[in-house]
Amino acid sequence: MSKISGAESHIMEALWTRGPLTAEEIVQTVGPAQEWGEATVKTLINRLLKKKALASERAAGRALYRPIVSREEYVTGESQGLLDRLFGGQIAPLVAHYARHRALSPDEISRLKDLIAELETDDE
Amino acid sequence: MSKISGAESHIMEALWTRGPLTAEEIVQTVGPAQEWGEATVKTLINRLLKKKALASERAAGRALYRPIVSREEYVTGESQGLLDRLFGGQIAPLVAHYARHRALSPDEISRLKDLIAELETDDE
DNA sequence: CCCTAACGGTTACAGCCGTAATTTGACGTG
DNA sequence: CACGTCAAATTACGGCTGTAACCGTTAGGG
Structure with a gap:
């Protein structure tokens, strides 16, 4: 439950806006925009799995990744932190x-x- | 000009609100609140020096640290990023x-x- | 003036982040 | 059933961050 990092958040955004995706689809979606190779995206997916921000289920031989953490939760965490730190909440x-x-x-x-x-x- | 980290920002806050301070004063101000030892505060001060976020001048034998980066600049950087990333700006x-x-x-x-x-x- | 204590700067080290290559494991094909 | 292929997971590695100990230099007391 560590904390979703900057790079990781791009993976999450893809899943939040497009719903559950396969690794391939995530690579297609976020890879080019961030100029990341396939390997990099895979690493980020696995980090998010380890952090329990994603779950993978296996459907038709392929792994499908879905968010566990909601965008709402994420946004709340990020913006609350900033508000508190910089603007006295x-x-x-x-x-x-x-x-x-x-x-x-x-x-x-x-x-x-x-x-x-x-x-x-x-x-x- | 890397970027002021979370821990470092507590040092900056002390200087922004209290004006130029000696290392000793910074330790007194921020140490207890963060539960940091003196050594830790020293490290953060030096990282900020390296990042050109602080300047040190030597006055009356002691070093006085003053911010180079303004709080306004810092706040702008932090909050602009968040606004753009999470709320479409x-x-x-x-x-x-x-x-x-x-x-x-x-x-x-x-x-x-x-x-x-x-x-x-x-x-x- | 010299010596020592305090101060400031340097080094240390583990964990996380960005970026990626390499290895392992499952699945279909000959 | 063995083998190759492709996706998934493990390992890699340099830089930054949080946390801190250590060392060299300077200033003040004797």
């Missing part, structure tokens, strides 16, 4: 920082506003 | 995710709202 400072460094499009702003409004009514 | 999904997993206090919500309002008027 509060989201407003993060948004402020983001706004200072990347222009928020009017569209993004309005989506944020809607979201906030929703949270407000939800909450009381 | 957009902040609204992050806020939504956060809201789903940690209750936003009414106070946080109102701070967000104020922030958004400010961004809106700024923008046009």
